[in-house]
Amino acid sequence: MKYIALFFTISLLHCEITKDELLGKITPYNHPEFTKIESNGKSFWLREEVALKFKEMAKEAKKEGINLYIVSAFRSFEEQKLIWQNKTKRYPYDSKTKTVKKVLEYSAMPGTSRHHWGTDIDIVSVNPAFFDSKQGRKLFNWLTNNAPKYGFFMPYSRYRTNGYREEKWHWSYKPIAEKFLSEYTNLITYKDLAGFYGSELAENLKIIENYVLNISEN
Numbered sequence: 252m253k254y255i256a257l258f259f260t261i262s263l264l265h266c267e268i269t270k271d272e273l274l275g276k277i278t279p280y281n282h283p284e285f286t287k288i289e290s291n292g293k294s295f296w297l298r299e300e301v302a303l304k305f306k307e308m309a310k311e312a313k314k315e316g317i318n319l320y321i322v323s324a325f326r327s328f329e330e331q332k333l334i335w336q337n338k339t340k341r342y343p344y345d346s347k348t349k350t351v352k353k354v355l356e357y358s359a360m361p362g363t364s365r366h367h368w369g370t371d372i373d374i375v376s377v378n379p380a381f382f383d384s385k386q387g388r389k390l391f392n393w394l395t396n397n398a399p400k401y402g403f404f405m406p407y408s409r410y411r412t413n414g415y416r417e418e419k420w421h422w423s424y425k426p427i428a429e430k431f432l433s434e435y436t437n438l439i440t441y442k443d444l445a446g447f448y449g450s451e452l453a454e455n456l457k458i459i460e461n462y463v464l465n466i467s468e469n
């Protein structure tokens with residue numbers, strides 16, 4: 252009986268998503284569910300299952316002459332903060348709200364990025380113009396037709412009325428990410444979004460409702 256109880260305790264601990272995991276406040280190299288993945292000569296961190304599925308998908312793409320590679324995967328709260336702070340400096344408008352809204356077109360506030368979860372990847376290019384090129388259109392067409400077979404979907408499609416702009420490069424591993432999203436609603440409040448430029452505006456701008464929860468379900 253003792254052993255059975257212990258087994259269930261360990262299994263429960265294993266499945267439980269923590270607040271720190273939701274906010275990117277972890278170090279992937281000593282997290283048991285993360286693995287390092289090499290892509291196009293660079294190293295990234297992802298949850299093991301996500302890395303596995305990406306590799307399978309890239310292998311199939313290669314057979315069809317498509318070079319699928321990662322340009323961004325897991326990002327910690329601190330890494331996202333660096334991106335965020337740098338971008339806000341790029342748009343020094345008179346109004347702080349205006350600056351924050353401009354950055355929010357393509358970048359998440361620290362603590363609200365799906366990249367914190369180790370379930371999401373940016374593929375090949377984060378430049379919207381690339382996806383208008385012949386090569387970009389071919390890539391996107393392949394992903395649209397094939398990524399769902401590997402569990403990936405595009406959370407920031409154009410079929411939304413607010414939130415981030417369309418991101419054809421951002422793909423999310425649904426089987427794990429959907430659990431993170433539902434835990435996000437349970438565990439995270441606006442009090443958790445603090446310590447960066449404009450964090451005091453998060454609640455007024457409804458960042459959780461309009462950005463975190465506002466995704467396409469395709």
Ligand SMILES: [Zn+2]
Pocket residue numbers: 323366371372373420421
């Ligand atoms: Zn992304």
